[in-house]
Amino acid sequence: MNILVINAGSSSVKYQLYDMETEFVLAKGRVERIGMDSSILTHEVNHQPEVREVSEILDHTTAIKKVLDMLTHRKFGVLRNIADIQAVGHRVVHGGETFSRSVLVDAQAKLEIRKLFDLAPLHNPAHMMGIAAVEENLPEVPQAVVFDTAFHQTMPPSSFLYAIPTVLYRKHQIRRYGFHGTSHDYVSKKAAEFLGRPVEELKLVTCHIGNGASCAAILHGESYDTSMGMTPLEGLMMGTRSGDLDPAVVPFTINKEDLTLNEVNSMLNKHSGLLAISGVSSDMREVVDAMNEGHANAKLAFEMYAYRIRKYIGAYVAAMDGVDAIVFTAGVGENSAALRTEVCKGLTFLGVLLDEGRNADRSPEPRRITTDDSRVSVLVVPTNEELLIARDTYRLAKELNQNI
Numbered sequence: 001m002n003i004l005v006i007n008a009g010s011s012s013v014k015y016q017l018y019d020m021e022t023e024f025v026l027a028k029g030r031v032e033r034i035g036m037d038s039s040i041l042t043h044e045v046n047h048q049p050e051v052r053e054v055s056e057i058l059d060h061t062t063a064i065k066k067v068l069d070m071l072t073h074r075k076f077g078v079l080r081n082i083a084d085i086q087a088v089g090h091r092v093v094h095g096g097e098t099f100s101r102s103v104l105v106d107a108q109a110k111l112e113i114r115k116l117f118d119l120a121p122l123h124n125p126a127h128m129m130g131i132a133a134v135e136e137n138l139p140e141v142p143q144a145v146v147f148d149t150a151f152h153q154t155m156p157p158s159s160f161l162y163a164i165p166t167v168l169y170r171k172h173q174i175r176r177y178g179f180h181g182t183s184h185d186y187v188s189k190k191a192a193e194f195l196g197r198p199v200e201e202l203k204l205v206t207c208h209i210g211n212g213a214s215c216a217a218i219l220h221g222e223s224y225d226t227s228m229g230m231t232p233l234e235g236l237m238m239g240t241r242s243g244d245l246d247p248a249v250v251p252f253t254i255n256k257e258d259l260t261l262n263e264v265n266s267m268l269n270k271h272s273g274l275l276a277i278s279g280v281s282s283d284m285r286e287v288v289d290a291m292n293e294g295h296a297n298a299k300l301a302f303e304m305y306a307y308r309i310r311k312y313i314g315a316y317v318a319a320m321d322g323v324d325a326i327v328f329t330a331g332v333g334e335n336s337a338a339l340r341t342e343v344c345k346g347l348t349f350l351g352v353l354l355d356e357g358r359n360a361d362r363s364p365e366p367r368r369i370t371t372d373d374s375r376v377s378v379l380v381v382p383t384n385e386e387l388l389i390a391r392d393t394y395r396l397a398k399e400l401n402q403n404i
């Protein structure tokens with residue numbers, strides 16, 4: 001069965017096509033700058049990128065049509081016909097309290113995702129556009145939705161409630177949800193496999209450090225706490241997001257700077273984090289390069305970024321009364337040995353002994369970066385959110401086929 005996985009953002013669509021019998025990625029790519037004057041489609045087969053500039057992809061329907069054209073292209077395609085796609089799986093960032101697992105798309109699911117627009121205004125409307133675009137281009141094909149929030153639905157109220165009047169939770173579901181759940185779920189199971197122990201016996205802290213970043217306390221295989229909250233703004237310092245701050249900063253800034261609420265919201269989401277502190281970039285590679293060239297604010301940004309991760313690790317070790325392993329994943333977590341060193345240098349009290357040789361290794365497989373006699377293991381486990389989305393979609397599509 002061929003499954004197309006789609007991660008639709010506000011101005012982009014990322015895709016991967018899987019042959020599920022072998023879990024082989026037949027093709028992958030992305031369309032960027034949707035709705036702008038020069039949209040770009042990058043398509044890759046067998047690690048051979050094919051960049052095509054296509055002007056004027058005005059909406060998600062057209063973007064997905066272009067992706068389907070590419071997948072069936074005479075030269076660059078991997079399918080004879082779009083009918084060779086048997087199911088489509090979508091990443092959906094916010095599933096609220098409604099979805100604690102992946103589901104097939106039907107009228108009810110669409111209604112519920114729409115109800116969550118308020119809680120994820122940057123993400124959920126784009127996902128719905130992706131779903132509608134697939135319906136239009138592939139009307140017969142079953143679609144599934146896989147939620148970033150689902151894995152964190154096991155958090156107890158002591159982790160997910162804010163200490164504000166509970167009427168706000170009851171009336172508006174104002175609470176912490178957590179994100180990157182597909183990734184925390186995937187890497188915690190992979191880490192258990194690597195350690196050769198059942199995940200149900202383990203206490204893990206997983207650190208998904210990408211553009212967006214979050215830590216999670218995974219107690220006996222379930223999410224017990226995580227650093228993102230009602231939206232993906234809470235918690236760690238990120239590429240452009242502030243992470244934790246005193247909520248009083250918001251009204252204070254509005255008054256002092258004569259800004260609107262929307263402007264402050266945009267400042268916290270898009271103009272803060274690494275970008276604001278370094279003054280160089282939101283991209284960790286560029287921040288590290290600048291730091292190595294002696295840029296003082298890049299160094300400060302790098303140290304703050306690592307310090308916040310270390311504080312969350314400490315908090316989650318306390319929350320679980322111990323830890324067996326700490327796991328790094330995602331763009332920065334998998335690729336930046338310097339960041340891992342900076343985080344771990346304050347964890348010697350836990351018995352973390354980093355092996356710098358292992359830390360510098362760049363193997364794409366799960367691996368240990370601590371010494372053999374380190375009391376707590378630190379692992380690097382490459383994440384694969386798309387594969388989990390494809391697997392859930394495959395399972396749901398097979399169940400559907402059995403029922404008709």
Ligand SMILES: Nc1ncnc2c1ncn2[C@@H]1O[C@H](COP(=O)(O)OP(=O)(O)O)[C@@H](O)[C@H]1O
Pocket residue numbers: 209210211212239282283284285288330331332335336
């Ligand atoms: N070699 C590297 N060293 C440091 N950071 C890296 C490296 N490679 C990638 N990154 C970081 O990974 C980030 C992207 O992470 P990723 O998990 O792909 O994010 P997202 O899925 O949110 O787009 C980039 O912003 C970049 O800073």
Ligand SMILES: CC(=O)OP(=O)(O)O
Pocket residue numbers: 093148179180210211212213232
């Ligand atoms: C939820 C979230 O922050 O997603 P991303 O890391 O893809 O921005």
Ligand SMILES: [Mg+2]
Pocket residue numbers: 210211212
């Ligand atoms: Mg990501």
